[in-house]
Amino acid sequence: METRKIYSRNSHSDDEDDVSDHFQADDDDEILIQTGNEDTTATPSQNSQNIDLEEQSPVFTVRRRRNIQSNADAFESLDYEVCENILERNERTTFSYNLRNFERFKLKKDFARWCVFIQIGVLTALLACTINICIEELSDLKYSFVTDSVATSILGGDLLVPYLYWVGMSIAPVIIGSALVAFVEPVATGSGIAEVKCYLNGVKMPRLVRIKTLFVKSVGVVTSVVGGLAGGKEGPMIHSGAVIASGISQGKSTTFSRDLKYFRYFRDDHEKRDFVLGGAAAGVSAAFGAPIGGLLFSLEEAASFWNQKLIWRTLIASTISAFTLNLVLSAYNGQYNFTYYGLFNLGKFEQITFEYFELPIFMLMGITGGLVGALWISINTKINNFRRRFIKLKIGKVMEAALVAALGVTVAAIMIYTINDCRATPVDPIKHSVKMFCEDNEYNAVAELWFQTPEKTVRSLLHDKPDSHRILTLAVFTSVYFLLSCITFGLSVSLGIFIPTVLVGAAWGRLVAMFLYSFFPEANFLNPGKYALIGAAAHMGGVLRMTISLTVILIEATGVDTTFTFPLILTIIIAKWIGDYFNHGIYDTQIKKNHVPLLHWDPPKNHQRKCASEIMNSPVICFKMRENAGYIYEKLKESKHNGFPIVQDVVGDKRGHGRICGMILRSQLIVMFMNKYFEENRKYWENEVTIHKFRDMYPRYPSIETVKFNPDKANWTINFDLFMNPSITTCNELDSVSKIFGIFRALGIRHMVVVDKKNRVKGIITRKDFLNKSI
Ligand code: ATP
Secondary structure, three states, rough: EEEEEEOOOOOOOOOOOOOOOOOOOOHHOOOEEEEEEEEEEEOOOHHHHHHHHHHOOOOHHHHHHHHHHHHHHHEOOOOOOOOOOOOHHHHHHHOOOOOHHHHHHHHHHHHHHHHHHHHHHHHHHHHHHHHHHHHHHHHHHHHHHHHHHHHHHHHOOOOOOHHHHHHHHHHHHHHHHEEEEEEEHHHEEEHHHHHHHHHHHHHOOOOOOOHHHHHHHHHHHHHHHHHOOEOHHHHHHHHHHHHHHHHHOOOOEOOOOOOOOOOOHHHOHHHHHHHHHHHHHHHHHHHHHOOOHHHHHHHHHHOOOOOHHHHOOOOOOOOHHHHHHHHHHHHHOOOOOOOOOOOOOOOOOOOOOOHHHHHHHHHHHEEEEEEHHHHHHHHHHHHHHHHHOOOOHHHHHHHHHHHHHHHHHHHHHHHHHHHHEEEEEEOOOOOOOOOOOOOOOOEEHHHHOOOHHHHHHHHHHHOOOOOOHHHHHHHHHHHHHHHHHHHHOOOOEOOOOHHHHHHHHHHHHHHHHHHHHHHHHOOOOOOOOHHHHHHHHHHHHHHHHHHHHHHHHHHHEEEEEEEHHHHHHHHHHHHHHHHHOOOOEEEEHHHHHOOOOOOOOOHHHHHOOHHHHHOOOOOOEEEEEEHHHHHHHHHHHHHOEEEEEEEEEEOOOOOOOOOEEEEEHHHHHHHHHHHOOOOHHHHOOOOOOOOOHHHHOOOOOOOOOOOOOHHHHHOOOEEEOOEEEOOOEEEEOOOOOHHHHHHHOOOOEEEEEEEEEOOOEEEEEHHHHHHHHOO
């Protein structure tokens, strides 16, 4: 039975709007599938149904495969491999004539690279400070207004007015932020970590690193946090760092149509991706005040390709970011003792120790974290599936966000009103402590949990005195916040998941200590702050599934003794193992749901015994070394492929079996057509063509449909000698898929040509071929 796909995407053009709303609204596109004689129309939103039906009929299995394939086709790859064609070599050899010149050029480029990494650190931190200050000031305004209103209204016994103020002051900013995300830039939804992870893995994520996205993300995160949604600003900082890095390193902005013409030598995927990696690390560092955590986060979660110099540069960016943030925030708060380590200031622990008999308790908490985390992911995924199917209108998404904000306030108000948890006012009360129905020298402990930003609540849970809350208060708060965070992650707002995760974990961790303490009042080791930290680690391990970076981030952010590393890592690893048994971590779940062709650490299980010929695509569209321009133009229009092998020794018209000698990319061909680089007029352009002609158009190339080609020149010739990449990676038909997968990951290549013993083309493999056959 013959199968044919009709692609939903338009063309290959980079960063353009052809793949819209990829992570949020991939279900909106309709994909036509023709299987043999059967015509099927399916939308990706039907995937879930198809998955259920898969068990029943092979026809549905085929349909589901096609759906997943089509969704994956919406994504293109980045080229991590440097195209070492003659133009690129000319750039190097121009300088090689004079070794001193060459050294100077290299030095200049290296110096520029370091400068860019330093700028990334500084600018990411400055943005983080701006976001932080806006959030602090606006939240202060909001909560002081609401608490004042509570204080005056409580005397008359009518709390409706403060409640309405609270609702109004929560939904107004949320509507602004959500409308920005829904109508202006949907890529700014959520934390952006999953998208950055895909980008660094080698998948092109449209509009991910644009200035417009950064603007929407920054405003969006301020409005969401001020609106009191269950989320934080930390995750979005990672995305923001990535955008800043991309912007600075390219010296041009698509949004403002400005090209400053500097750093032109950094205009390729390879260089850009390294900077984006530095930006992501600087973002983590600013968010958590954890420079080494930032580096490790990039290493563990994001990057696929590393080298020693990149590690150094990334560390510099993240260290400078943490330092700048500390400097600026300390100065802003009038304290010059560098106490503002990061946005997520967990407060430093005095020395915390543990007893050996506590380890089983920590392990049990790790198991609980894994189970609860897996449950959280599963509920959140179901809610998001529901959203995809039923909330498609942009206005509907904004209304939903406003509704969730109002729901959060309502639940909090009910809790404050109904749970009577009065505590003696501490020497250092929170800024907006509320008395409600408590005595004069008391405050309402429930209101304390709600009337501040979630970061401050986490700090309270970690550092408050043992008797600061009742068990009932914390139990209800944990359940409510757990559900609220489940509903919130996936809304059309910019918001991260770290804070609610830490908050829920710290709350139930503290609850464990309080519970145990009620049975063993003599047990002095039951420090609630310590258990709150372990609970936070367990819950984060269960939801995020990051082990190394998470441990280091927690150590750096709380300043705990390194001896406490062991319980932390033990808890996080157990939580991860348990969680992994049930589902993927939240970021991988998002990635999988959207069928992004991500290359994980290992090849898919069902590939491990296969060889190249079993997954390759054949026949391959190839071009001869000197090819007819009309033929190339037609093939570019007919197909959607981005890479075409260049062959020699073609027998008859069988280009697909020629002897491989290089590779040309669609983007290069488009530049060649635009500049009319034909053999017939070579004398006019040969001396002027440089690699910059190609770099200047990076990263957005027009589609072939918009490139004018005079039919009179259909018989003219294109000679690929100057332009093709001659040093491409090939493999043999019988090479194992595991080996090929390893090469894809290690070198970050986009296409691999499969050849026979005589170097004749047999097939081609791209990252999507690993996905296709893995279903
Ligand atoms: P990418 O989208 O990853 O940037 P691409 O567009 O060139 O690269 P894919 O979309 O990944 O290629 O490929 C889709 C399918 O087409 C894969 O099965 C791949 O093997 C195949 N393919 C890619 N290039 C060619 C080609 N020149 N001729 C024939 N098949 C190809």
